[in-house]
Amino acid sequence: MAESLTTEVLRDAIRRLSAQAESCADELSAIDGALGDGDLGVTLVRGMRSVAEQADDLPPDLGAALLQCAKALVSLSGSTYGTLLATGVMSAAKAVRGRTEVGWRETADLLGGALEAMQRRGKAELGDKTVLDAVAATVEALRLAETPDAMLPAARQAVREAIAEFRDRAARQGRARMFGENSVGKDDPGMVAWLRLLEGLA
Amino acid sequence: MAESLTTEVLRDAIRRLSAQAESCADELSAIDGALGDGDLGVTLVRGMRSVAEQADDLPPDLGAALLQCAKALVSLSGSTYGTLLATGVMSAAKAVRGRTEVGWRETADLLGGALEAMQRRGKAELGDKTVLDAVAATVEALRLAETPDAMLPAARQAVREAIAEFRDRAARQGRARMFGENSVGKDDPGMVAWLRLLEGLA
Amino acid sequence: MKKILNDPFRYVDEMLEGLCAAHPQHYQQRGPHGRVIARAGGAVSGKVGLVTGGGSGHLPVFTGYVGKGLLDACAIGDVFASPSVDQMADAIHAADGGAGVLLIYGNYGGDVMNFDMAAEMVDMEGIATETALVADDVASAPLAEREKRRGVAGMVYGFKLAGAKAEAGADLPTVAATARKALDATRSIGVALTPCTVPQVGKPTFQLGEDEMEIGMGIHGEPGIQRGKLQTADEIASTMVDALLEDMPLASGDRVSVMCNSLGATPPEELYIVHRYVAGRLRELGAEIVMPLVGRYATSMEMAGMSVTFCRLDEELEQLLQAPCDCAFWRV
Amino acid sequence: MKKILNDPFRYVDEMLEGLCAAHPQHYQQRGPHGRVIARAGGAVSGKVGLVTGGGSGHLPVFTGYVGKGLLDACAIGDVFASPSVDQMADAIHAADGGAGVLLIYGNYGGDVMNFDMAAEMVDMEGIATETALVADDVASAPLAEREKRRGVAGMVYGFKLAGAKAEAGADLPTVAATARKALDATRSIGVALTPCTVPQVGKPTFQLGEDEMEIGMGIHGEPGIQRGKLQTADEIASTMVDALLEDMPLASGDRVSVMCNSLGATPPEELYIVHRYVAGRLRELGAEIVMPLVGRYATSMEMAGMSVTFCRLDEELEQLLQAPCDCAFWRV
C-alpha cells in the first residue's frame, strides 16, 4: 500500500475494485438471493462501473474526487448497499475537502467517520449483522496496523473473522431480518461483499 | 262472464287475479328458475298487489282505469313480464279511451291489439315460445267463442294446448334463449303464468 | 372475488345512500324507492333533459355521470338488471325542464323495452322524448347488423357530447341529432381477464382459465370473439386497434379521442402501457389524439380487463368534448 | 392475478411513457432514465418545491399527484421498490424554484435512507430541503412508537395541504410546518382481501384464504393486526373506525375529511357502502365531514381491499383542502 492517499491512488483502487465487482457478481447475488432479493452483485457491478467510467476525470482535490465517486455510486441503483457505500464515501469526501493528500495513519479515522455516517443513515446498530460489522472490524485492524503494508492483510483477516463470528447469529436489519432465525448459519451478503472488495484492493 | 266489460267488472277481475298470483307465486318462480332468473312469481305478486291496492279508486272511464292499472303494474319490477303485461294493458287503455263499457265481442280485438303492442315492445315473433304464443291462442279462442260464458273455458283450453305444443321446442327469446336446446322439454314460464291468470279469472 | 358488503339485496340501495351522502352537491336521490339519481339542483328550466338508466355495478356508469354538462337524471336497476319502467318515468320527470328529454342508454333488451314503455307513459302527460341508443361494441355484431350491437364504454362520449349540446341550449331534435352523430362516430372493444361476481348471485358470472383472456367479451360476460392464451399488452392492444380501425377507418388528419378504460381491477399502470401502444398506432396513421381518457369510466365491479374506445371528432364534437362538465367522477 | 403488460422489467418505464403521452399538459419525464416526473411547466420560480418518491404500483400515488396545488416532482422506483438517490436528487432539482424543497413521502426504510442522502447531496449545491415523513397507518405500530408507522393513503392529505400552502407562497419552514401539522392530524387503517402481484416477481405478494381478510395489512402486504373471516361491510368499517378514533379521538364540532380508498380491485360501489357507515358514525359523534374523498387515491395495483383515513381540520387546513389543485387524477 502507498504511504499516502492521493487521487492517483484512488484512481488505481477504483480500477481494481471495479474488476473485482465484475468477478464476484454472481457469487454475491447468490448469497443475497438466500437472505434478500438477490440483487447485490448487480448493484455492485453497476455502481462500480459508473464510478470507473469517470475515474480519469477525477480532480486532484481528494474531497472533490470522493464526492464525484459518491454521486456516481448512487447513479443507478435504489439498493441499500449502494446508498450505504455512497454515504461512507461522501463522509470521507467532506472530511478531506480541499486536500490533495492524506497520510496512511489517517485512513482508519476516515473510515471510522464513514462508519458513523453509514450507521446514522441506515439507523442500524453494530452487532445487527450487517456490512457495518465488517466495516467496524476493518477500522479496528487499520488502527492497529504498524506499517502501510500491514494494513490490508490485517483488515482482510479481521473481516473474515467477523463473518465467521456473525454466521451463527440472526440478522436484525434489512431484508435478511424477515428471515429471522432462518438467517442463522448464513453469511450476511453485505459483509461478504465488503470482504471481496478488500480482497480486490490488493 | 259478464256481457260487457265495465270498471266494476275490471275491479272484480283484479281481485281474482291478485289472489291467484299469490297462490301461484312459488310454482311460477320455480319454473322461471329452471329457464331464467326465478323471479316471475315475485314479479306477478308485486305487480298485482300494486294494481289491487288502487282497485277501489279506478274511474268509470275504462281507458283511464286501464291506464292506471298499467302504471301500477310497472311500479316495482324491472322484469320483462311486468313490462309486457303493462304494455298490453296500456294498448287496451288507448283503444277504449273515453268509454265506460265494452261489449264482450270486442274483447278479442282488444286483446289482439294488446298482443300486437307486446310484440312490438319485445321485438319477438309468434312461435318464439313466449307468453305471446299463449296470448295469441287466447285471442283465437275468444274470437271463436259463441257466448260470453264460453270464452274463458275455451281460452284456458287453447292455452293448455299451446303450452303442450311448444313444450318440445327451443326458446328463442329472453333468458330462456341462453339455455338453447336445454329449453326443450321445459314449459315456458311466461306461458304457464298466463294460463294461471286465466284460471284465476273464473 | 371477495366483496365488502352487507345484505346483497341492499347492495344498490346502500351504495346510493353512500353516494349521495358523499356528494350532496352533485347527486340527489329521487323516486319512491330512491332508485333515481338527479342533479342536486334538479331539472334546469328550458334545457333539454338527458336521462339514462341501466343496471348497477358499472360506476361511474350510469349514475356517476349525472352532473352539469352531462346527464340530468338516471334510473338505477339492481346489479346488471334493468331498472323498472316507472323508475325510468320518474327519472324523465326529474330531468324534464319543459324542453323535452333525450333518453340515451345502452342497447340491452330489457332496458330498451322499459325505456320505450316509459317514453309512452310520459308522452301521455305531454313530455316529449327522443331516444339515442348506444351500440358501440364492435365485437357484439358485424357492421352490417350494427343496430344489434351492445352499448359499452362509448356511452360516456354520448353522455358528454349530448350533455354539452343540451347545456348550450339546443332543442330536443338538435340534441338528439348530436347524440346520434357522436354515437355513430364511436367504436369500442374490450378484453376480459377475469369475471366478476353479482352480489345477489354470489358466484362469478363466467369462467376463464388461469392463463386465458377473451377479446370482445361484454361487460356482463357476454361472449366475445376470441378466447385464447393471455397475450402481451402490445399484442392485445394491436388486436383491439385493428378491430376498431377495420370498423371505422381513420386517416391522416383525423381528430379522435381515445379512451383506455379499466373494467375494474386492471390498474391504471396497465392502461397507460396500452395507451402508449394505441397512441403510437394513431401517430403512425397521422391521426391526432384529442383529450385521451385513461382510467375507470365504465366498469364491471372487480372484473379484470379493459376496453379501448375511439370517438372520431368533427369540429362541433371536439368543441363539445372540451366543454366544461362536472360530476363526482369526471370534471372537464 | 392476470396482468396486461409486455416486459415486466419495462413495466414502469412503459407506464411512464404512456402517462406522459396521455397527459402532456400535466406531466413531463425527466432524468437520464426518465424516472422523474415533473410538472409540465417545470419548477415555479420563487415557490417552495414539493417532492415525493417511492415505488411504483400505487397510482395515483406517487407520480399522479404532480400538479398545480400539489407536488412539483416525483422520483419513481420499480414496483414496490425505492427510487435511487440520484433519481431523488434529480426530482429535487426539477422542483427547485429557488425557495427550497420539501421532501414529503412515506416512512419506508429504503426511501428514508435515499431521500436523506439525496438531501445531503443537493445541500452541497446550496438547495435547502426539509422533510415531512408520512406515518399515518395506525395498524403498523402503537401510538407510543408513532415514528415507526408506515405511510399509506393519508399521504394524499399531506400532498394536498402542503401543496396548497406552497402554492400560496409560504416559505420552506412554513410549508414544512403545515405539512407536519396536516400529517399529525391524519390517521389511516386498511383491510386487504386479496394480494397483488409484482410484475417482476410474477406471483402474489402473500396468501389469504378464500374467505379471509386482514385488517391493518400494509399496501405491500406487510402484516396487519387481525386476520380472520371476511366480515360484512359494516363490521369491517366499525373495526376500522374504532381503531382510528382510539388513536385520534374526535368530538362534537370537530371538522374532518374522510377518505374511503380502494386498494385497486374493490369497486367504488363498495366504497360508498362503507362511506355510508363511516358518515353515520361521525354524525353520531357530532363531527362534521368536510370534502369526503371516495375512490382510488392510493392503491396496490389489483389488490382487493380498502382503507379509511381521517384528517382532522383546523381553519387553516380546511382552507388548504378546499384550495384548487389539478392533476390527471384529481381536481379541486
Ligand SMILES: Nc1ncnc2c1ncn2[C@@H]1O[C@H](COP(=O)(O)OP(=O)(O)O)[C@@H](O)[C@H]1O
Ligand atoms: N439498515 C441497514 N444498515 C446497514 N446495513 C444494512 C442495512 N440494511 C441492510 N444492510 C446491508 O445491506 C446488505 C444488502 O444490500 P442490498 O442487496 O443492496 O439490499 P436491498 O436489495 O435490500 O436494498 C445486507 O446484507 C446488509 O449488510
Ligand SMILES: Nc1ncnc2c1ncn2[C@@H]1O[C@H](COP(=O)(O)OP(=O)(O)O)[C@@H](O)[C@H]1O
Ligand atoms: N322479448 C320477449 N317478448 C315476449 N315475451 C318475452 C320476451 N322475453 C321474455 N318473454 C317472456 O317473459 C317470460 C319471463 O319473464 P320474466 O321472468 O319477467 O323475465 P326476466 O326475469 O328475464 O326479466 C318468458 O318466460 C317469456 O314468456
Ligand SMILES: [Mg+2]
Ligand atoms: Mg439486495
Ligand SMILES: [Mg+2]
Ligand atoms: Mg434490492
Ligand SMILES: [Mg+2]
Ligand atoms: Mg325472470
Ligand SMILES: [Mg+2]
Ligand atoms: Mg328478472
